[in-house]
Amino acid sequence: MRLLGVELRRLAARRLIGFVLLGGLAAVALVVVGAWFTAQPPTEAQLAEAQTMFEQELEYWEQEGDQMVADCLESEEQESERLGEEVDFGCDQMAPQLEWFLPYAPPLEEIFTSSLASVAFIPVLLMLIIGVTATAAELSTGTMSTWLTFVPRRTRVVLSKIAAPALVALPLTALIMGVVVGGFYGVYAFHGTTGTISAELWTEVAWIAVRTVGLGAAAAAVGSALGVLLRHTAVALGLVFVWSVVVEQILRGTVPRLQPYLLTTNLLAWVQGGTEYWINECRDSADGVFCEGVEHTLSLGAASIYLGVGAAVILVLATLVFRRRDVG
Amino acid sequence: MGQTDYAISTRDLRKTYRGARGRHVAVDRLDLRVPVGGVHGFLGPNGSGKTTTIRMLLGLVRADSGRMRIFGQHVPEQLPEVVGRVGAIVESPKFFPSFTGRTNLDLLARAIDAPHGRVDEVLEATGLRERGADRYRGYSLGMKQRLAIAATLLKQPDLLIFDEPTNGLDPAGIHEIRGTMRRLADEGRTVLVSSHILAEVEQVADTVSIIGRGRLLATGPVADVIGDRTAGVRVGVAEPERARQVLETAGLLVRVEGQHLMVDGERDPARISWLLGTNGLWVNELAPVRVGLESVFLELTGSSTLGAEGDVR
Numbered sequence: 001m002r003l004l005g006v007e008l009r010r011l012a013a014r015r016l017i018g019f020v021l022l023g024g025l026a027a028v029a030l031v032v033v034g035a036w037f038t039a040q041p042p043t044e045a046q047l048a049e050a051q052t053m054f055e056q057e058l059e060y061w062e063q064e065g066d067q068m069v070a071d072c073l074e075s076e077e078q079e080s081e082r083l084g085e086e087v088d089f090g091c092d093q094m095a096p097q098l099e100w101f102l103p104y105a106p107p108l109e110e111i112f113t114s115s116l117a118s119v120a121f122i123p124v125l126l127m128l129i130i131g132v133t134a135t136a137a138e139l140s141t142g143t144m145s146t147w148l149t150f151v152p153r154r155t156r157v158v159l160s161k162i163a164a165p166a167l168v169a170l171p172l173t174a175l176i177m178g179v180v181v182g183g184f185y186g187v188y189a190f191h192g193t194t195g196t197i198s199a200e201l202w203t204e205v206a207w208i209a210v211r212t213v214g215l216g217a218a219a220a221a222v223g224s225a226l227g228v229l230l231r232h233t234a235v236a237l238g239l240v241f242v243w244s245v246v247v248e249q250i251l252r253g254t255v256p257r258l259q260p261y262l263l264t265t266n267l268l269a270w271v272q273g274g275t276e277y278w279i280n281e282c283r284d285s286a287d288g289v290f291c292e293g294v295e296h297t298l299s300l301g302a303a304s305i306y307l308g309v310g311a312a313v314i315l316v317l318a319t320l321v322f323r324r325r326d327v328g
Numbered sequence: 329m330g331q332t333d334y335a336i337s338t339r340d341l342r343k344t345y346r347g348a349r350g351r352h353v354a355v356d357r358l359d360l361r362v363p364v365g366g367v368h369g370f371l372g373p374n375g376s377g378k379t380t381t382i383r384m385l386l387g388l389v390r391a392d393s394g395r396m397r398i399f400g401q402h403v404p405e406q407l408p409e410v411v412g413r414v415g416a417i418v419e420s421p422k423f424f425p426s427f428t429g430r431t432n433l434d435l436l437a438r439a440i441d442a443p444h445g446r447v448d449e450v451l452e453a454t455g456l457r458e459r460g461a462d463r464y465r466g467y468s469l470g471m472k473q474r475l476a477i478a479a480t481l482l483k484q485p486d487l488l489i490f491d492e493p494t495n496g497l498d499p500a501g502i503h504e505i506r507g508t509m510r511r512l513a514d515e516g517r518t519v520l521v522s523s524h525i526l527a528e529v530e531q532v533a534d535t536v537s538i539i540g541r542g543r544l545l546a547t548g549p550v551a552d553v554i555g556d557r558t559a560g561v562r563v564g565v566a567e568p569e570r571a572r573q574v575l576e577t578a579g580l581l582v583r584v585e586g587q588h589l590m591v592d593g594e595r596d597p598a599r600i601s602w603l604l605g606t607n608g609l610w611v612n613e614l615a616p617v618r619v620g621l622e623s624v625f626l627e628l629t630g631s632s633t634l635g636a637e638g639d640v641r
């Protein structure tokens with residue numbers, strides 16, 4: 001316990017943590033500013049222009065609308081017969097609407113359900129960086145050998161060095177997520193377009209934030225374990241980047257069936273509370289091979305097992321390796 | 329002597345490194361004994377295994393085989409019990425460059441639960457009080473070395489291990505470190521200091537161990553091991569050729585070196601001057617020539633490559 005306290009002090013003394021926090025806040029501030037622009041209600045000029053275009057379209061619709069609906073219904077029927085099942089071409093929604101001619105401003109609800117989860121990766125990535133540098137810096141500068149001549153119990157040393165960044169990550173991630181959620185809400189409140197956010201949605205938002213905070217702590221712990229294993233910040237971060245951005249994206253494209261086993265899919269499922277992915281399934285039919293994208297769900301439960309086991313393996317490996325390793 | 333009479337004792341200590349070119353024996357069946365009290369010089373050329381031995385003693389590196397004890401406790405198994413009595417600087421001081429000297433010490437002090445105020449004491453003792461608030465990055469090599477010594481003193485150790493502490497220091501720094509080691513020994517602590525330079529250690533050490541290629545070559549009080557190993561006596565004389573005949577007749581080993589004679593293996597200049605004087609040869613120079621560490625090694629082993637540099641087995 002004393003070692004953990006010392007490690008927390010060490011982290012607090014490192015300016016890097018401050019820089020990372022500032023960087024994280026700057027990044028999410030940018031996202032919030034971006035949201036401010038997209039959430040802007042249409043200006044008078046945009047409204048007037050949209051109104052004119054809408055009226056022109058409406059005029060055309062009044063002349064040709066009936067014919068267009070009839071054509072639509074006919075092709076819908078043909079397609080349904082060909083496939084042997086009901087298809088919906090949306091023929092009853094062809095009448096022009098004013099919104100079609102206005103810039104799209106996603107409602108806050110949509111921001112909360114879709115954008116929030118992707119923004120959540122900013123703090124998670126930053127916590128990974130904090131974790132990696134915490135241990136890698138000590139191994140590459142050799143200060144670890146000084147440390148071990150004071151505290152030779154290696155298991156305690158490595159556990160305290162993994163636990164400290166994880167603990168620090170909790171308030172940092174919470175702070176960043178608070179800024180994101182508060183920022184999004186503030187932007188819409190400023191424009192007066194929050195709409196009604198249901199209690200369920202608020203609960204969902206809260207859970208996304210809580211799971212992100214947990215993931216931030218795990219990322220910091222895994223980061224410090226990777227720092228222990230790989231000893232150099234650049235090597236560890238490079239590995240994570242190459243794996244998640246290059247290798248997994250290539251795999252996703254070439255072998256879609258692997259999607260539920262990819263780290264990135266599981267991370268998204270964890271943050272969002274389950275996620276959908278599509279796999280093209282092909283079968284032979286009378287007119288040749290017929291393929292369609294089938295939606296699958298990766299549940300929160302499955303993702304938490306995947307991530308939990310993965311993190312545990314890395315942490316145990318780092319501990320075992322550190323116990324045995326020659327420290328230069 | 330029982331094991332506890334030694335500050336450090338090793339038996340059959342062995343370490344091989346696995347490199348790209350195969351196995352490489354760094355420490356080879358080393359039996360090292362460092363008595364309690366005084367300064368013990370741990371001598372050997374570069375690459376002879378001094379640092380590796382120290383790392384094994386401190387549990388930083390795993391030995392392949394053999395046994396080690398510090399103050400009678402088996403290490404690395406019982407290192408947690410004994411580490412509080414051991415302060416060590418391995419190779420070069422290693423601290424966080426972006427932290428101040430004080431912060432670096434403070435973290436170490438907290439890790440061992442050192443009493444409050446200990447950091448100030450050791451900063452004061454090493455003359456770093458004024459610079460404690462500066463970043464370690466900006467320290468001179470001498471200050472880094474002093475901070476490292478300050479760190480070892482946090483524990484109030486009974487054994488101090490300094491691995492080539494004067495490397496890179498200027499003469500004033502070297503003098504200072506020597507003084508520090510002497511003072512620590514005089515306070516009743518044991519100091520183990522490694523070096524590849526004989527002259528650096530023989531002035532301050534009470535006892536020495538000499539290793540080459542990871543093996544112990546000689547050990548004992550300084551005087552016994554290297555003190556008397558003068559290579560010979562250099563003689564300046566007006567008639568070198570006649571002087572040579574006189575000395576050879578007396579059974580001495582003589583080489584002519586330009587205008588001088590070298591009398592190998594003779595330790596007593598008085599005998600030479602007497603021999604020459606009684607034969608009417610007047611000596612204008614008579615100087616015992618001490619040997620360098622390399623010559624001691626050569627003498628001890630008859631081999632010329634004792635550093636393990638490029639040595640692959």
Ligand SMILES: Nc1ncnc2c1ncn2[C@@H]1O[C@H](COP(=O)(O)OP(=O)(O)O)[C@@H](O)[C@H]1O
Pocket residue numbers: 328345346347352353354372373374375376377378379380381636637638
């Ligand atoms: N980490 C290492 N990996 C491989 N070889 C090493 C390592 N450390 C030291 N050696 C080799 O072991 C031998 C002894 O080195 P060392 O103990 O540092 O000698 P010294 O301190 O006496 O100069 C040298 O040949 C050195 O090259």
Ligand SMILES: [Mg+2]
Pocket residue numbers: 375378379380419491492
């Ligand atoms: Mg060395």
